[in-house]
Amino acid sequence: MNTLFNTVNFWRYNSSPLTQFEIKDLISIDTPILGNLHISITNIGFYLTMGAFFLLIINLLSTNYNKLIGNSWSISQESLYATLHSIVVNQINPKNGQIYFPFIYALFIFILINNLIGMVPYSFASTSHFVLTFALSFTIVLGATILGFQKHGLEFFSLLVPAGCPLGLLPLLVLIEFISYLARNISLGLRLAANILSGHMLLHILAGFTYNIMTSGIIFFFLGLIPLAFIIAFSGLELGIAFIQAQVFVVLTSGYIKDALDLH
């Protein structure tokens, strides 16, 4: 009984699959002058900075010295550019949508690089934090709303009226559309964070079990190769999710901007 209790305690306090998402101070300054502000570099800030650093270095180096014919590195960058450009052109507007291209590009790279950094063992998945993704999604939807009001004035509310709806149903439909418009805030951020979080937790739990299996005997070591194969397969799946979620986030952002520009 005692051992069981110890095991449970051990599991709870030491080996929770959520410990990998804990934020820790790396460098912290207490500033009593500025109202006791804690100015600190945490591990999430460290990894976000590292992602920005990688982005800068990759873009700086993979230019193939500005030659017209690219090598494989610059072609990878060009195809990334072409992919995002086609997203912007198709989702927003071929003419008016182009000014949002740098933002969409930066958003995609930011999410993708942070997803990929999270895939490296012992590192930190910044995009699994709901605060981060909700901050992004709320800002995007709020910005799109401001854009819509700026462009259309009070006519922007016609976004809430579906085309050709009977007058009797109008109050109900407007309410539903309004709720769905508000739900965009949540759904956009929740989708990204929940996907990354669930993937990392799944991998961590499976890896913990597999480690316990493989260290408990020579037969079990070979038996443990089967779940190990599953873990590797899931890692590949997570790699795909890292790309797909970044793309989905960007496509939906483009769709919201388009709604604000064109009102359906």
Add this chain to the structure above:
Amino acid sequence: MSFVTRRALSTLIPPKVASPKAIGANPDAVRMQRVVNFYSKLPRGSAPEVKPTGLLGRYQAKYFGKNPSAAPIVHAILLVLITGYAQNYYFHLRHHKNNAH
């Protein structure tokens, strides 16, 4: 000559296709002249070698230049791995070295 006879004659006489004058009056000639003009002004020979300078320049010349390789991806993963392990070790792993989980 009436219109009808002219039309009849023109169908009888084959059009002049293969004459040196017709080729010389090619509307593409002006374009070709411009293309030739442009390319004749370009510097000749193989492109000058860019001498890599600095740490980043030498890294670029080694992995991003003539024969690009995927090694920078491995380097990035290793960098993240090492810094991540160092943080994990400092905060967490050293406290239960013989008590693995």
Add this chain to the structure above:
Amino acid sequence: MPQLVPFYFVNEITFTFIILAITVYILSKYILPRFVRLFLSRTFISKLLG
């Protein structure tokens, strides 16, 4: 869940927005125009010249 512990929320968001803003600025001023110039010079050489 450590994501819901509100000690470092402001820290996270500050880092996110500063880095995203810097990224957008650097991309739109220095990096993305290079792609446009590259595509433009390719188009010039293959189509517009003639």
